[in-house]
Amino acid sequence: MTKPPHRNAAQGTCAITGQRVSKDELIPAALVRPSLLERMQADHPEIGANSLISRAALAEYRGRFVEELLHSERGEITDLERDVVESLRRHETIGRDVEAELDDDRTFGQRVSDRIAEFGGSWTFIIAFFAFLVVWMAINVAVGLSQAFDPYPFILLNLVLSCLAAIQAPIIIMSQKRQEVRDRLRSQNDYRVNLKAELEIRHLHEKIDHLLTKQWERLAEIQQIQVELLQELSAKRR
Numbered sequence: 001m002t003k004p005p006h007r008n009a010a011q012g013t014c015a016i017t018g019q020r021v022s023k024d025e026l027i028p029a030a031l032v033r034p035s036l037l038e039r040m041q042a043d044h045p046e047i048g049a050n051s052l053i054s055r056a057a058l059a060e061y062r063g064r065f066v067e068e069l070l071h072s073e074r075g076e077i078t079d080l081e082r083d084v085v086e087s088l089r090r091h092e093t094i095g096r097d098v099e100a101e102l103d104d105d106r107t108f109g110q111r112v113s114d115r116i117a118e119f120g121g122s123w124t125f126i127i128a129f130f131a132f133l134v135v136w137m138a139i140n141v142a143v144g145l146s147q148a149f150d151p152y153p154f155i156l157l158n159l160v161l162s163c164l165a166a167i168q169a170p171i172i173i174m175s176q177k178r179q180e181v182r183d184r185l186r187s188q189n190d191y192r193v194n195l196k197a198e199l200e201i202r203h204l205h206e207k208i209d210h211l212l213t214k215q216w217e218r219l220a221e222i223q224q225i226q227v228e229l230l231q232e233l234s235a236k237r238r
Contacts, residue, residue: 015051016044016061026052030214033206039065063089066199080188084196094192098185102178110178117175120168133157 012026013019029037029051040061041047067085070077077085087094106114119125136157140148150156 012052014054014057015047016040016053016057019054021054021056025055027055027058029053031211032058033203035206036062036065039068059089062203080192081195084192084199087192087196088199094196096189098182098189102182102185106178110174113171113174114178116168117172120172 010023011020012023014021014026015029028049029040029047030049032040032053036058037047040053047053063085066088067077067082070081070085074081084094136150137154140150140154141152145151
C-alpha cells in the first residue's frame, strides 16, 4: 500500500513572514532586484541569496519601496500616488472609464443641461433659430402694422430673445462646469496610469539588468569550470 503524498511536500517557508506557502508562490531572493532586496534586508538581515520570499511579501515590500521612492523624490505623496502604490501591491489595473462613470451619475437636470448645451452649440440650432427669426419678422411685416401681433421694431421678439439668452447662459455654464469636472477626472486618471507605467517600466529595467548580470556571472563560472577541466585533461595527457 502506497503512502499518500505529504501535504507540505510542495510547500516552502517565506523568509519574511515565516509562513508556509506553495513553492509556486515563492521566489528566490537572488532573483529580486538589488535595491528591493536591500530594503528587505534592512528589516530582515537574515535574508540571503538562497532565501525564499513569497509573492505577497514581495508585493508588500515593493509597495513600501515605491512609496519611499516617491516620498524621497517629491517630498509628499498625494492620494492619487497612494492609489497607484496600492494598485502595485494588489497587482490591479488602475485605468478606468471616466466618461461612463460620469454619465451614469448624472441627474435628470444635468442630462437636460448637457443636451441643451449640445444643441445650442450646433449648426442645427443656428439655422433653425435664424429661420424662426426670418419667419417671425416676415409674418409681422406682411400682415401690416394694424394686424401684426409684433409690429416693427419687434419689441416682443426682443423680449423673447432676451429671455432665451437669460435662460440659455446659466444652462451652458452648468454644462461647462460638468465638462471641467470631466476634464479634471480624465487628467487624474491619465496621471495615475502614466505614473504606474513609469514605475513598472523602471522596475522592469532594473529587474532585466539584474537578471542579465546574474546570467553573465553564471556564464563566467561555467567558462571557469571548462577552463579548469581543460587544464586537468592537458595535465593528464602529459
